[in-house]
Amino acid sequence: MVENRPWANLIAHIILISGVALVAFPVYVAIVASTHSLSGLLQGTLPLLPGGHGIENYTRMWQSGVSNAGAPPAALMLWNSFIMAMAITVGKLSISLLSAFAIVYFRFRFRMFFFWVIFVTLMLPVEVRIIPTFQVVADLKMLNSFAGLSIPLIASATATFLFRQFFMTIPEEMLEAARVDGAGPLKFFKDILMPLSVTNIAALFVIMFIYGWNQYLWPLIITTDPDYYTIVMGIQRMTSEENPQWQLVMAAVVMAALPPVLVILFMQRLFVKGLTETEK
Amino acid sequence: MASITLEGLKKTYSGDVHAVKGIDLQIEDGEFVVLVGPSGCGKSTLLRMVAGLETITEGTLKIGDRVVNKLEPAERDIAMVFQNYALYPHMTVYNNLAYGLKNRGFNKEDIEKRVRIAAKMLEIEEFLERKPRKLSGGQRQRVAMGRALVREPAAFLFDEPLSNLDAKLRVQMRVEIKQLQRRLKTTSLYVTHDQLEAMTLGDRLVVLNAGQIEQVGTPMEIYARPASMFVAGFIGSPAMNMLPVDYLNEQGANGLLDNLPDGTDVVGIRPDDMHLAPPTAPHLIVDSTLALFEAAGAESHLYVTLADSDQPTVIRVSGQPPVAEGETLRFFVTRDALHPFNSATGKRTGD
Numbered sequence: 001m002v003e004n005r006p007w008a009n010l011i012a013h014i015i016l017i018s019g020v021a022l023v024a025f026p027v028y029v030a031i032v033a034s035t036h037s038l039s040g041l042l043q044g045t046l047p048l049l050p051g052g053h054g055i056e057n058y059t060r061m062w063q064s065g066v067s068n069a070g071a072p073p074a075a076l077m078l079w080n081s082f083i084m085a086m087a088i089t090v091g092k093l094s095i096s097l098l099s100a101f102a103i104v105y106f107r108f109r110f111r112m113f114f115f116w117v118i119f120v121t122l123m124l125p126v127e128v129r130i131i132p133t134f135q136v137v138a139d140l141k142m143l144n145s146f147a148g149l150s151i152p153l154i155a156s157a158t159a160t161f162l163f164r165q166f167f168m169t170i171p172e173e174m175l176e177a178a179r180v181d182g183a184g185p186l187k188f189f190k191d192i193l194m195p196l197s198v199t200n201i202a203a204l205f206v207i208m209f210i211y212g213w214n215q216y217l218w219p220l221i222i223t224t225d226p227d228y229y230t231i232v233m234g235i236q237r238m239t240s241e242e243n244p245q246w247q248l249v250m251a252a253v254v255m256a257a258l259p260p261v262l263v264i265l266f267m268q269r270l271f272v273k274g275l276t277e278t279e280k
Numbered sequence: 281m282a283s284i285t286l287e288g289l290k291k292t293y294s295g296d297v298h299a300v301k302g303i304d305l306q307i308e309d310g311e312f313v314v315l316v317g318p319s320g321c322g323k324s325t326l327l328r329m330v331a332g333l334e335t336i337t338e339g340t341l342k343i344g345d346r347v348v349n350k351l352e353p354a355e356r357d358i359a360m361v362f363q364n365y366a367l368y369p370h371m372t373v374y375n376n377l378a379y380g381l382k383n384r385g386f387n388k389e390d391i392e393k394r395v396r397i398a399a400k401m402l403e404i405e406e407f408l409e410r411k412p413r414k415l416s417g418g419q420r421q422r423v424a425m426g427r428a429l430v431r432e433p434a435a436f437l438f439d440e441p442l443s444n445l446d447a448k449l450r451v452q453m454r455v456e457i458k459q460l461q462r463r464l465k466t467t468s469l470y471v472t473h474d475q476l477e478a479m480t481l482g483d484r485l486v487v488l489n490a491g492q493i494e495q496v497g498t499p500m501e502i503y504a505r506p507a508s509m510f511v512a513g514f515i516g517s518p519a520m521n522m523l524p525v526d527y528l529n530e531q532g533a534n535g536l537l538d539n540l541p542d543g544t545d546v547v548g549i550r551p552d553d554m555h556l557a558p559p560t561a562p563h564l565i566v567d568s569t570l571a572l573f574e575a576a577g578a579e580s581h582l583y584v585t586l587a588d589s590d591q592p593t594v595i596r597v598s599g600q601p602p603v604a605e606g607e608t609l610r611f612f613v614t615r616d617a618l619h620p621f622n623s624a625t626g627k628r629t630g631d
Contacts, residue, residue: 171364173362174366174368176331176353177362177366177367177427178379180333180360180380181354181379181380181383181427182354182384187383191368191379196369
């Protein structure tokens with residue numbers, strides 16, 4: 001906007017700042033709380049300034065966890081979460097890229113039927129099919145394993161649908177030019193389609209990673225071995241204890257929030273770059 | 281380098297749509313053939329069948345001595361220039377040119393050498409490291425040509441490559457394409473709907489209408505002796521005027537129309553062959569009213585309505601004659617300027 005109206009500017013800023021404050025304040029409280037001792041936290045009002053137990057709390061959470069509450073060391077849980085989230089993200093992206101490629105570029109029988117089947121599953125969240133999925137995973141002996149944590153969540157109708165829509169905007173001539181240039185279907189996919197989809201891949205990577213990272217119900221159901229606990233689960237377990245150690249919970253919360261933030265920061269550069277540099 | 285032979289080529293889409301209805305054509309080695317026709321006449325479909333981007337329903341297609349009906353585009357040894365260029369947006373110009381060579385397993389030095397030669401020929405050397413989006417329309421057009429050139433294919437196929445350019449650039453590129461083809465002597469098949477482009481570029485023209493060949497010949501043959509009313513109307517601008525013989529007889533034909541071939545009921549007259557001053561040779565005389573005067577610099581177009589008729593007619597004269605709209609004009613036509621047609625068959629009746 002090129003308007004010059006000081007009052008409008010001021011009001012806009014006040015609204016924006018209060019919005020930011022509203023979102024940022026709880027995060028600030030969590031960070032502050034993670035630097036106090038338990039007794040410091042339980043004395044009436046919540047402290048708003050950082051305390052002196054930060055390093056102690058984080059080291060304890062990172063190295064030993066709260067074993068009596070069923071929370072193994074945060075290092076392990078973060079690692080588990082990371083593996084699960086990455087497996088889900090990479091799996092979802094590869095499968096949906098390939099299925100969108102098949103649906104858009106190949107003429108086979110029941111093509112539209114398969115597309116609609118995929119599309120219909122968009123309407124089914126994990127929770128709806130969780131019991132049958134559990135049965136299947138249990139029968140395949142995948143309980144308490146990374147395969148069991150990630151594979152059932154890999155199929156993604158959303159990503160398939162988005163890639164399909166994107167592929168359909170790529171001019172037909174691009175495929176024809178590649179064919180004349182001697183590129184077979186897989187070469188076309190690898191050399192033309194993938195580089196053109198970088199922006200979409202980056203955006204979906206962020207969304208899918210956060211989706212995977214925040215999985216709670218599914219890991220809770222299929223893992224009974226603390227070696228496979230994820231951080232989101234662990235936090236929940238610590239808070240459901242009789243006397244939760246809030247300073248450790250908060251330390252875990254801060255650590256759990258970091259990886260998605262890092263992924264967004266890293267990927268944002270990629271997709272802003274992608275958005276400005278690709279053109280059909 | 282190879283000839284291209286089309287024998288009874290047909291394309292039928294589901295739902296009984298006959299896009300191409302049996303084309304026989306022989307394109308000699310090194311020849312520049314232009315397929316020209318109105319939109320929807322099947323010219324692009326035909327080109328895409330030659331390229332291998334459309335399947336052939338019926339007939340045989342040979343490039344050189346090979347029957348290529350079932351071969352993939354890459355195996356036909358052809359290169360194609362697309363209307364919207366279809367450059368790979370994420371690759372530099374260099375990689376755009378090199379991609380086809382890489383896929384064919386050329387080694388790095390050969391690729392480098394060929395790309396440099398092609399880039400030099402097309403004067404795009406300085407853009408080699410840029411991405412296509414940083415280029416202007418004319419430069420993209422050159423890159424698209426370069427992509428065809430580096431492959432040194434048996435034949436070039438052009439699908440309306442100039443239609444996205446502005447008028448001035450189009451003329452310039454037209455000249456360059458012609459010169460390039462003369463130099464390389466690569467068999468070329470060029471599709472356009474622009475009759476001027478077709479006339480100036482082609483060694484031979486193939487005029488298509490509704491999926492069939494109307495006429496094949498050199499540009500001047502087709503201009504001087506159109507085989508049908510369709511060709512007569514399509515080639516040449518402004519289009520040829522069609523006047524019924526009966527009408528001309530009523531207007532006073534001086535017996536000039538008595539020896540027209542049998543079956544002639546319409547004669548075509550090019551706008552340039554209608555003179556405002558009486559020629560010395562025996563001539564027809566027609567009266568008309570000037571409806572619109574269009575000055576186009578070196579020449580003028582006079583849109584007239586004929587006396588006792590509502591037939592729209594165009595006259596082209598050089599310079600600017602001293603006439604005013606609404607004025608009555610008398611124009612003269614000699615016998616040798618008449619193209620005799622039969623309106624029922626649409627064909628030329630003789631001469």
